[in-house]
Amino acid sequence: MTDILSNPAVREFLTSLIAGDLNIATEFAWIFIATALSMVGGAIGGMILGGKDIGYQFSATLGALFGPAGVIPAMILGFTVLNLLPNY
Numbered sequence: 001m002t003d004i005l006s007n008p009a010v011r012e013f014l015t016s017l018i019a020g021d022l023n024i025a026t027e028f029a030w031i032f033i034a035t036a037l038s039m040v041g042g043a044i045g046g047m048i049l050g051g052k053d054i055g056y057q058f059s060a061t062l063g064a065l066f067g068p069a070g071v072i073p074a075m076i077l078g079f080t081v082l083n084l085l086p087n088y
Contacts (some may be wrong), residue, residue, distance in 0.1 A: 013025055013026070022083060027079050030079075031075050034072075038070075038071035040064075041067055042063035042065070043060040043063045045067070046062050
């Protein structure tokens with residue numbers, strides 16, 4: 001584990017991720033993180049809404065599939081706006 005963290009490329013990536021610098025690598029990392037969190041939230045919401053009617057496992061699966069449907073376009077639009085703001 002210390003070999004991975006002492007690698008200069010990984011250290012630079014983690015530094016730019018924490019500092020909030022936007023480049024292509026950090027944008028993909030944030031999209032992946034947001035997608036994973038929206039899948040968890042969608043699964044929980046699906047279980048709450050339809051768990052008793054269609055079964056908890058099936059409703060969690062459907063919720064996890066439909067959860068990122070709103071997050072991914074919003075993240076891409078947000079990153080586009082954030083990349084255009086420094087130009088003005």
